[in-house]
Structure formats: C-alpha cells, structure tokens
Amino acid sequence: MKADCPECSSPVPLSADVQPTEIVVCPGCAADLEIVAVEPVLLALAPEVEEDWGE
Numbered sequence: 001m002k003a004d005c006p007e008c009s010s011p012v013p014l015s016a017d018v019q020p021t022e023i024v025v026c027p028g029c030a031a032d033l034e035i036v037a038v039e040p041v042l043l044a045l046a047p048e049v050e051e052d053w054g055e
C-alpha cells in the first residue's frame with residue numbers, strides 16, 4: 001500500500017492498516033504527511049508546529 005507525496009510526488013509506503021490522522025514521513029522529502037482518507041489513501045502535509053489547526 002502506498003500513496004504519492006503531495007509535496008514531491010514520491011511514492012510513500014504505508015502499512016496495510018493505516019488509519020486516518022496517522023502521520024507518516026515521506027522518504028523522498030522527509031515531509032510529515034497526515035493520512036486524511038484511506039479509501040483511497042489521501043495524504044496531506046501535516047501542520048509543522050502542532051496538531052491544532054486553529055480556526
């Protein structure tokens with residue numbers, strides 16, 4: 001299971017039981033990526049500071 005990094009388009013390997021809100025690190029650019037959906041897998045850049053997105 002893998003998905004493309006939204007930052008550099010590298011394939012990012014994911015565990016089969018990956019869960020939404022999980023954070024993975026792109027092997028291509030080392031960006032922190034958040035799993036925002038799993039069917040299909042969708043990755044988004046994780047906030048750099050904290051997990052509080054604010055409003």
Ligand SMILES: [Zn+2]
Pocket residue numbers: 005006007008009010026027028029030031
């Ligand atoms: Zn990347």
